[in-house]
Amino acid sequence: MRPKLLVIFLNHFAVANDLLSKRSRIYSDRPRSSTVMFGKLVGMTTLIMWCGSEDPVFPKFRRMFAEVFGKGNLDEHSSIVEDEREKFLDRLSSSPGDFYDHIEILSESIILRIAYGYQLSGKDDKFYDLYRKFSRVLTNEVVAQRWIVDYFPILQFLPRWLPGLRFHKFAEEQGRIRDDFNNMPYDFVKQEIKDHRAAPSFVSNWLLKSEQTEADDTVTRYVAAAMYLGGADTTAGFLKAFFYLMAMHPEVQAKAQAEIDAVVGVDHSPDITHWKDLPFLHALMKEVHRWQCIVPLGIPHRLTEDDEYEGIHISGGTTVIANIWAMCYDEDQYPEPSKFNPERFIPDPMTGKVQQDPNDYVFGFGRRICPGMHFANRTLFLMVSAILSSFTISKCLDDAGGEIEPKFECFGQITRHLRPFNVRIIRRK
Numbered sequence: 001m002r003p004k005l006l007v008i009f010l011n012h013f014a015v016a017n018d019l020l021s022k023r024s025r026i027y028s029d030r031p032r033s034s035t036v037m038f039g040k041l042v043g044m045t046t047l048i049m050w051c052g053s054e055d056p057v058f059p060k061f062r063r064m065f066a067e068v069f070g071k072g073n074l075d076e077h078s079s080i081v082e083d084e085r086e087k088f089l090d091r092l093s094s095s096p097g098d099f100y101d102h103i104e105i106l107s108e109s110i111i112l113r114i115a116y117g118y119q120l121s122g123k124d125d126k127f128y129d130l131y132r133k134f135s136r137v138l139t140n141e142v143v144a145q146r147w148i149v150d151y152f153p154i155l156q157f158l159p160r161w162l163p164g165l166r167f168h169k170f171a172e173e174q175g176r177i178r179d180d181f182n183n184m185p186y187d188f189v190k191q192e193i194k195d196h197r198a199a200p201s202f203v204s205n206w207l208l209k210s211e212q213t214e215a216d217d218t219v220t221r222y223v224a225a226a227m228y229l230g231g232a233d234t235t236a237g238f239l240k241a242f243f244y245l246m247a248m249h250p251e252v253q254a255k256a257q258a259e260i261d262a263v264v265g266v267d268h269s270p271d272i273t274h275w276k277d278l279p280f281l282h283a284l285m286k287e288v289h290r291w292q293c294i295v296p297l298g299i300p301h302r303l304t305e306d307d308e309y310e311g312i313h314i315s316g317g318t319t320v321i322a323n324i325w326a327m328c329y330d331e332d333q334y335p336e337p338s339k340f341n342p343e344r345f346i347p348d349p350m351t352g353k354v355q356q357d358p359n360d361y362v363f364g365f366g367r368r369i370c371p372g373m374h375f376a377n378r379t380l381f382l383m384v385s386a387i388l389s390s391f392t393i394s395k396c397l398d399d400a401g402g403e404i405e406p407k408f409e410c411f412g413q414i415t416r417h418l419r420p421f422n423v424r425i426i427r428r429k
């Protein structure tokens with residue numbers, strides 16, 4: 001009998017592309033939630049990212065996302081992104097030492113406005129706190145399998161008053177946070193509509209467009225929560241890495257600044273019309289995506305029927321993980337992969353060749369590919385170009401004028417972030 005594969009990791013782009021993209025029809029499901037605790041008791045399966053590929057909600061959710069974040073619809077968000085960018089640059093000017101917090105506020109503010117028309121007031125805002133609480137629930141889920149009920153599912157039916165049973169209480173707390181995350185911003189919009197003062201947003205547009213059935217209402221609620229969840233953390237992770245890398249590589253920073261100054265001038269920030277004119281900036285962004293790899297293992301896919309690949313049998317039901325991290329650090333594609341070197345993506349003057357574009361895989365694969373990818377790259381382009389145009393980031397100095405290395409320490413389960421670190425941020429003009 002052939003051994004049954006339960007989980008496979010795809011470490012090479014070519015294989016991931018063959019299976020997850022070219023055979024996307026059968027490789028686009030998500031694993032059923034792995035644990036009793038998080039799947040059944042906390043109810044994390046309501047997250048739209050975990051929705052099965054054969055669930056009728058799946059195409060609907062992808063369509064709703066495409067209407068907001070599809071390549072052709074991004075201009076609609078320009079005023080929000082540019083407005084939040086200005087606020088961010090002001091905050092950075094007045095308290096550069098708090099850049100790490102400013103990044104988180106920026107990323108959350110943009111997505112909250114697009115999804116819910118909600119203006120985040122800062123770190124004291126209830127939604128700022130809610131996001132952090134919900135991230136902790138997710139983290140707990142990823143390090144699950146530590147609850148006895150996951151090993152003996154029958155225990156879930158024991159009465160909750162039995163002494164020593166803590167899991168019911170834990171599940172209830174986590175479930176409440178999940179509900180708040182799905183409901184609080186959504187209910188805010190409903191109230192704003194009732195009060196005739198709702199700002200245009202994904203949710204208000206849907207609610208005002210037509211009479212919603214209860215099922216529509218639920219889908220809209222979960223899709224909006226997926227925007228919030230998927231959109232805030234990822235762009236923040238990228239920008240944190242960008243600040244670190246600029247402090248570590250002044251020569252790269254100076255080259256990008258020189259390109260921006262030459263193309264845009266020194267009096268104003270680049271806008272989206274400069275997209276095609278800044279090749280080095282694009283190379284720099286690709287290298288940040290590759291070097292830091294924000295979502296190292298993507299989100300697991302699930303194969304829905306038996307398959308055969310290069311003589312290997314893969315059973316339906318197998319969990320398939322794209323090891324994006326391994327692709328970013330593949331020595332065959334990227335000589336000296338640990339080196340931060342945007343020149344990889346500038347055509348070689350002799351051969352015209354460039355190394356593989358990480359955008360081919362850092363946003364995932366096939367039918368599950370990140371639906372926010374174009375929006376993310378466009379937002380990041382606007383942020384990175386404006387930061388470089390207005391500021392110089394460098395290492396902090398000690399009392400004797402010596403440079404202090406910024407701390408490099410990462411955390412996170414699904415997304416990978418740098419822990420807070422210090423850099424020096426000085427206005428250029």
Ligand code: HEM
Pocket residue numbers: 048049050051069226227228230231232234235238294295298299300301362363364365366367368369370371372373375376
């Ligand atoms: C640097 C920015 C980002 C990176 C690196 C990133 C990466 C990813 C990856 C690797 C996946 C898994 C794809 C797969 O299963 O094959 C994913 C899924 C997803 N992302 Fe992103 N993402 C980013 C930004 C965003 C933004 C801005 C949004 C929302 C506006 C978003 C929303 C989502 C959603 C909803 C999914 C789940 C898709 C599904 O299950 O079908 N992401 N992302």
